[in-house]
Amino acid sequence: MMFLSNSTLGEVVWTQLKFKMNAYLGAVVSLIFVQIIGLIVSMNGNSSTGSGVDNTSFTIITISSDVVFAFVGIWAVFVGKLFTTKAYRYDDFSFVATRLSSNLANFSVLCLMSIFAGVTTFLSNYILRVVLLLVSDVDYVKSVSIFEDPIGTIVNLSIMIILILTISAGGYLWGMLVQIHKAFTYLLILLIITLLVTKTGQTILQYVFIENESIVFLIVKLIALSLVFFLLAILCSNRLEVRR
Amino acid sequence: MTVIDCQDLRKKYKRMAALDGITFQLKDQKITGLIGRNGAGKTTLLKILAGFIRKGSGDVLVFSSNPFNNLRVSGNSILVDDQMSFPDSLTLADILGMAPDFYKRWDTELANNLFKYFKLNPKQLHSRLSKGNKATFNMIFGLATRCELTMFDEPTNGMDEAVRSDFYRALLKDYIAHPRSIMISSHHLAEMEHLLEDILLIHKGKVVFHQSLEEVKEYAVALQGTTDLVEKLAAGKEILHTKQLDSQRNYVVIKKEEMPVIDGVTTQPVSVSDVCMYVTSDGKGGIDDVFK
Amino acid sequence: MSMDTWVVAILPLLVLLFLIWIFLRLGRNITKHINWTKRLSKWLLYVYIGMLLLAIVAYEFIPTNGDKIAAPKEYTMFKNENKIFQQAFENNEGSKFDSKFLVEEWTQELVGDTLEIISKGSQFPTERLNIEWTDSKEQLVEAKMYKTHSYMDGINLGEEIPLSTVEINDNQIILTAPSPKQLTYYLFSNELSVLSIVDSLDAWEQRRVIGYTYIYLKVPKHINVIDKDGLQFY
Missing domain, CATH: 1.20.5 (Single alpha-helices involved in coiled-coils or other helix-helix interfaces)
Structure with a gap:
């Protein structure tokens, strides 16, 4: 008699997710290093505004999370891409997996990592707030803290999380394309340049990032974009065979 | 219920046919040896069965479904080979700890006992294992999954003599305790002959025969004696192999059939591994012919 | 762009x-x-x-400058008050001055019929000066110093900028500008400035109000004012 065990897709994805959260802890550790480097770079301040009144000149150095975010964004691209490399895909198939379950689990991991990356990027600003006190004698201007502006905190936090998710989903799609053909490696760089340089590209960027009536609209757009990236990646992965 | 059902299965790699019309069925719970020469298509066949790669044309059904992208097949089958990989961040103990989540019939006790017996280091990383230890670990992993279809592709590569015989013994014992369909491809047919029930011989992407071990043992017979007598006896028969022993005597392997007994010609049984070797050789001669 | x-x-x-x-x-x-x-x-x-x-x-727990973050609304109010004061100052409407801007006041009995106004310490006068002529026959000069709102990114600049010193002698008013000072502050932001390129300029303008030091003199008509540094704008 044969006894076949039947697992549902949900069960397998959940098991894979647990497994991946353990196995990919290294990616989270690398995130911490990336953030620390970002913090060191942003110690000089991101922008400063000056003004002179009655023989006194004022300089206000604004320190925001932009630089750290840029570093984390690039980290997100490479983490997304890393998940599509042979080694990572093969690991899945040493256990129970289909391409669909594997992709869903990867996407869930990217979501969780984006949440972690977004929250830590947002909070990393507070490390600077404390560290700068120790290393410099410049006075602080009262700045908005989490407790004073909870709604603003939630909004900014969600934007960061979702932006990181979109970027990592893009990296994931990019990685899948590279797995299909090596030429796609350079396509991303080419695509970024075309987006930035051409008129159409700028129109698209403006449409996505700038022409938003509200933050909610931006968030919805970014989620939709991540889903599109992800669906395309699933389609690509169905062309890939493991352990050829 | 049929475990594997292949009908005219084909697979091409860049115009080169790896599988060229494989047809066979695997029923019941048996240990089947998948035998063939290098490049016969053994690995390709196993990978298609495991759902790692897509079939070319024809039909392949494992547990009545196409194995590619099938969760049920993936959950009930495992392919153990030397390309098995596990995340670098997990130790062997971690891997064994996570396996039960994936495989519902995982045998923790068996896994732990074998792990201890083979003296593997639980804190070691899979990628840093020596070739032999990696093969041993993969084997433990494959056995402990208790998958209804367990496939081993050259499982003993890199293992030393002692581990190899331990492995065969462990496999047989576990199979008797928990019968399931096991497929093993190996070069070392002679040393694992005792545990096989069926042999599936493939050559150049085609099935040569799929028979029980007993049938294969009776497949051929060797005639040895003076050249003229042997040639006379073998005339009109299907000659699988000939070898000139010395200037007077000849050794011919023919497909077994009823034969008169003649003085001066001895008939000898042919071992299973020799049968497989002779059947899949292209010329009638052997390596000796090269040096003539 | x-x-x-x-x-x-x-x-x-x-x-x-x-x-x-x-x-x-x-x-x-x-x-x-x-x-x-x-x-x-x-x-x-x-x-x-x-x-x-x-x-x-x-x-x-870190002490910071600026007791509160002023909302854009408050800045608008500050700007308005500054504007009203400036207009009243230009129009010599001393009665309309908001008394909360008053910093210091002096009265001085002049010796002689001339009043000399001297500005020191700065190439450009840092104060704005206006004179209201009175019909008084006495030698009494009244001087008042006002300072309007100066806020930037939540800091009350008014508290940070030292005041001009005013010294009144027998027939001289000497205004000394504060010595040059450089102030630097850190401001921390929770927002990604990349995403707010468009409205950040507005936001920045909204968070800035610059006020001035005003000197308002009440001088009897018969007194001759010598203003060689050209402090009188209006």
Whole structure:
């Protein structure tokens, strides 16, 4: 008699997710290093505004999370891409997996990592707030803290999380394309340049990032974009065979 | 219920046919040896069965479904080979700890006992294992999954003599305790002959025969004696192999059939591994012919 | 943004991309050689999260300048009050001056019929001066110094900028500008400024009100005022 065990897709994805959260802890550790480097770079301040009144000149150095975010964004691209490399895909198939379950689990991991990356990027600003006190004698201007502006905190936090998710989903799609053909490696760089340089590209960027009536609209757009990236990646992965 | 059902299965790699019309069925719970020469298509066949790669044309059904992208097949089958990989961040103990989540019939006790017996280091990383230890670990992993279809592709590569015989013994014992369909491809047919029930011989992407071990043992017979007598006896028969022993005597392997007994010609049984070797050789001669 | 700015903007981005790529490559090679155990990773993670939480709490206890973050609405109010004062000042409507801007006042009995106004310490006068002529026959001069709202990013600049000193002698008013001072502050932002390029300029304008020091004199008509530094604007 044969006894076949039947697992549902949900069960397998959940098991894979647990497994991946353990196995990919290294990616989270690398995130911490990336953030620390970002913090060191942003110690000089991101922008400063000056003004002179009655023989006194004022300089206000604004320190925001932009630089750290840029570093984390690039980290997100490479983490997304890393998940599509042979080694990572093969690991899945040493256990129970289909391409669909594997992709869903990867996407869930990217979501969780984006949440972690977004929250830590947002909070990393507070490390600077404390560290700068120790290393410099410049006075602080009262700045908005989490407790004073909870709604603003939630909004900014969600934007960061979702932006990181979109970027990592893009990296994931990019990685899948590279797995299909090596030429796609350079396509991303080419695509970024075309987006930035051409008129159409700028129109698209403006449409996505700038022409938003509200933050909610931006968030919805970014989620939709991540889903599109992800669906395309699933389609690509169905062309890939493991352990050829 | 049929475990594997292949009908005219084909697979091409860049115009080169790896599988060229494989047809066979695997029923019941048996240990089947998948035998063939290098490049016969053994690995390709196993990978298609495991759902790692897509079939070319024809039909392949494992547990009545196409194995590619099938969760049920993936959950009930495992392919153990030397390309098995596990995340670098997990130790062997971690891997064994996570396996039960994936495989519902995982045998923790068996896994732990074998792990201890083979003296593997639980804190070691899979990628840093020596070739032999990696093969041993993969084997433990494959056995402990208790998958209804367990496939081993050259499982003993890199293992030393002692581990190899331990492995065969462990496999047989576990199979008797928990019968399931096991497929093993190996070069070392002679040393694992005792545990096989069926042999599936493939050559150049085609099935040569799929028979029980007993049938294969009776497949051929060797005639040895003076050249003229042997040639006379073998005339009109299907000659699988000939070898000139010395200037007077000849050794011919023919497909077994009823034969008169003649003085001066001895008939000898042919071992299973020799049968497989002779059947899949292209010329009638052997390596000796090269040096003539 | 024009095309050139975009090109200039992406060049450092590409360099950054390249650097991080190299960094990740290097990192991967290094981690291959270290036995990066799961436990070590987990510890690192906990320590980092602990540090972040600690920093949030610690920041609450750091003294900062500027008692509150003024809402854009308040800035609008400040601007309005400044404007009303400026207009009243130009129109010599001393009665309309908001008394909260008053900093100091003096009265002085002049000797003689001339009053000399001297500005010191600055190439350009830092004060705005206006004179209201009175019909009084006495020698009495009344001087008042006002200072309007100055706020920037939540700091009350008025408190930080030293006042001009005013010295009144027998027939002289000497205004000395405060000595030059350089003030630097850190401002921390929770927002991504990249995403708010468009409205950040407005927001920045909204968070800035610059006020001035005003000197208002009440001088009897018969007194001759010598203003060689040209402090009188109006």
